[in-house]
Amino acid sequence: MSEKNTAQAVVTTGRKNRDSSTALARETAKRLGLPFVPRKNESLEELREQYGTEFVLVAKKGLLYLETREGEFFFHPNMAHLRLKNLRFGNGRDHMVDAMDLRRGMSVLDCTLGFGTDAIVASFAADAEGRVTGLEASPLIAEVTGYGLSHFHAENYPIQEAMRRIRVISTDYMDFLRRAEDNSYDIVYFDPMFRHPLQESRNLNPLRPAADHSPVTEEAVSEARRVAKCRVVLKENARSGEFERLGFSTVAGGKYSRVHYGIIQI
Numbered sequence: 001m002s003e004k005n006t007a008q009a010v011v012t013t014g015r016k017n018r019d020s021s022t023a024l025a026r027e028t029a030k031r032l033g034l035p036f037v038p039r040k041n042e043s044l045e046e047l048r049e050q051y052g053t054e055f056v057l058v059a060k061k062g063l064l065y066l067e068t069r070e071g072e073f074f075f076h077p078n079m080a081h082l083r084l085k086n087l088r089f090g091n092g093r094d095h096m097v098d099a100m101d102l103r104r105g106m107s108v109l110d111c112t113l114g115f116g117t118d119a120i121v122a123s124f125a126a127d128a129e130g131r132v133t134g135l136e137a138s139p140l141i142a143e144v145t146g147y148g149l150s151h152f153h154a155e156n157y158p159i160q161e162a163m164r165r166i167r168v169i170s171t172d173y174m175d176f177l178r179r180a181e182d183n184s185y186d187i188v189y190f191d192p193m194f195r196h197p198l199q200e201s202r203n204l205n206p207l208r209p210a211a212d213h214s215p216v217t218e219e220a221v222s223e224a225r226r227v228a229k230c231r232v233v234l235k236e237n238a239r240s241g242e243f244e245r246l247g248f249s250t251v252a253g254g255k256y257s258r259v260h261y262g263i264i265q266i
Contacts, residue, residue: 095257108189116166136168
C-alpha cells in the first residue's frame with residue numbers, strides 16, 4: 001500500500017451518489033479547505049485508513065453527516081421540536097428559557113452550539129424581533145449544524161423559522177467574547193461538554209471525538225458578564241461542582257432533572 005495522506009478530515013458522498021450530493025461535497029470541501037474524495041465503493045474505514053484521518057464528512061440526502069469512530073453525527077431538530085411543542089401547546093415552560101428569563105426581542109449568544117437544540121429553542125422564544133448567535137469551536141460540527149439549520153425542512157413553520165434565524169459562527173468562544181463589545185447581548189449561554197457525562201446522553205457519543213472538551217474558565221465567565229446585559233447562564237450536570245467553582249450562586253432546574261442551570265444576574 002502506498003504511503004498515507006493525512007488530513008483533519010475528508011469530504012465525500014454517500015455510496016448512492018447524486019449530482020447534488022457531489023456538488024454539496026465539493027462546495028463544503030472548498031469552504032473548509034479539506035480534500036474532496038470521490039466515494040467510489042470504498043468504506044468509511046478504508047477512507048480513514050487511506051487519508052490518516054478520524055473524520056469523514058459525508059454529503060447525502062441533502063444534508064451533511066460527520067462520521068466518527070463513535071458513530072454518525074447529523075443535524076435533526078427532534079428534541080427542539082418536543083420542547084417547542086411544550087412551549088406552544090403545553091404548559092408554556094422550558095427550564096432553559098426560564099433560567100435565561102428570555103423574552104421576545106432579546107438577544108442570545110450561545111457559546112457552545114453543538115447540535116443546535118438550545119439555540120433553536122432560544123430563537124423561538126426570542127421570536128423574529130430577537131437574535132441568536134451560535135458559536136462552535138469545531139469547524140466540522142459548525143458545518144454540519146450550520147448547514148442543517150439553514151437547509152433542513154422541518155415539519156412545521158415555527159420551528160423552521162426559528163432555525164433559519166440563527167447565525168452560526170465557527171470560532172472559539174473566548175476569542176469572540178474578548179472582541180465583543182460591552183453589553184452587546186442580553187444573555188450569554190454556556191452548555192459545555194459535562195465534566196461528568198450523563199450515561200443516558202448516548203446521542204452525544206458521535207459528537208464527542210470532534211467536540212471541544214475544555215471546561216469553562218473563570219476568565220470566560222468574567223468576559224461573559226461584561227458582554228451580557230441581563231444574565232449569564234451555564235448548563236451543567238445537576239451534581240456538578242462547576243456552578244460553585246465559577247461563581248453561579250443561583251441554580252435552577254426541575255426538581256428531578258439531571259440537568260440544572262446556573263444563573264448570574266447582571
